[in-house]
Amino acid sequence: VPLIEAFTCNECDFKLPTGWGGYVYATDAEGKRIVCPHPGEGYAIQRITGLTYEDADAAGRVGFNSDCICLACLEQFKLDLKRDPRDCPACKSHEVKSTKELIDQPCPACRKGTVRRGSPIRWPLDPDRASLPVPQIVKDFCEYAETREVPASLQEAQAAIKTIPGTKKHDLFIVCIHLLGWWQGEFFERDSEQAKSLGPYELKWPWVQAFRAAVDCTPGLNRLIRWSDGSWFFRDEITAAELRGIKNYTREHYKPPLMS
Ligand SMILES: [Zn+2]
Numbered sequence: 468v469p470l471i472e473a474f475t476c477n478e479c480d481f482k483l484p485t486g487w488g489g490y491v492y493a494t495d496a497e498g499k500r501i502v503c504p505h506p507g508e509g510y511a512i513q514r515i516t517g518l519t520y521e522d523a524d525a526a527g528r529v530g531f532n533s534d535c536i537c538l539a540c541l542e543q544f545k546l547d548l549k550r551d552p553r554d555c556p557a558c559k560s561h562e563v564k565s566t567k568e569l570i571d572q573p574c575p576a577c578r579k580g581t582v583r584r585g586s587p588i589r590w591p592l593d594p595d596r597a598s599l600p601v602p603q604i605v606k607d608f609c610e611y612a613e614t615r616e617v618p619a620s621l622q623e624a625q626a627a628i629k630t631i632p633g634t635k636k637h638d639l640f641i642v643c644i645h646l647l648g649w650w651q652g653e654f655f656e657r658d659s660e661q662a663k664s665l666g667p668y669e670l671k672w673p674w675v676q677a678f679r680a681a682v683d684c685t686p687g688l689n690r691l692i693r694w695s696d697g698s699w700f701f702r703d704e705i706t707a708a709e710l711r712g713i714k715n716y717t718r719e720h721y722k723p724p725l726m727s
């Protein structure tokens with residue numbers, strides 16, 4: 468059950484893929500594997516297959532693509548180790564291992580060192596973060612993610628979601644982790660800003676309707692983001708300092724749930 472991690476050799480500079488060790492995918496109608504971003508894989512699976520997680524899994528339309536490396540030529544690629552043969556696409560060698568299988572094993576590059584699981588990567592933070600404005604609702608979402616107790620500012624949203632047919636008990640939490648993931652910014656690009664938008668989402672899904680209802684009845688959130696063409700955008704009035712405040716605060720206070 469990995470956290471976002473770095474895998475490195477203790478002797479050389481050889482770098483293995485960083486992240487969760489791979490990703491969950493679902494296959495579309497043509498059998499193409501589509502990434503289901505973490506967190507929120509369950510909803511992506513639903514969106515891609517049009518099936519519930521259970522039905523998609525039973526139909527063989529869900530899998531995990533692992534980060535793999537060829538020990539012969541050091542090519543890095545993804546394989547579903549439950550379905551795909553261990554063949555290197557570059558040199559056809561069968562000596563292929565996932566990054567997870569390489570932990571505590573000899574480094575495939577220098578063969579002297581040992582591959583170690585590094586400490587979780589630290590987000591880059593801005594030195595002036597203490598002086599940046601952070602909207603209270605952002606702090607409330609972080610607290611909710613941490614404690615799982617619905618703060619006062621989100622109770623109306625929770626109540627509104629309950630009235631939407633098809634929503635589930637944890638839909639407010641799903642909304643919460645999507646927002647926090649967006650607000651933290653892109654992990655794999657150092658110092659990058661948040662993406663311009665979150666989405667796109669299809670309103671036919673109850674949880675997306677729940678998302679809209681939650682924003683509509685939460686003034687602090689409605690001031691921050693707006694819905695347009697199936698995606699969420701920051702409102703134009705939000706200043707650059709506020710965006711950085713949101714990014715730094717969520718980076719410091721929200722740790723994404725682990726993938727199992
Ligand atoms: Zn190879």
Ligand SMILES: [Zn+2]
Binds near residue numbers: 479575577
């Ligand atoms: Zn090495």
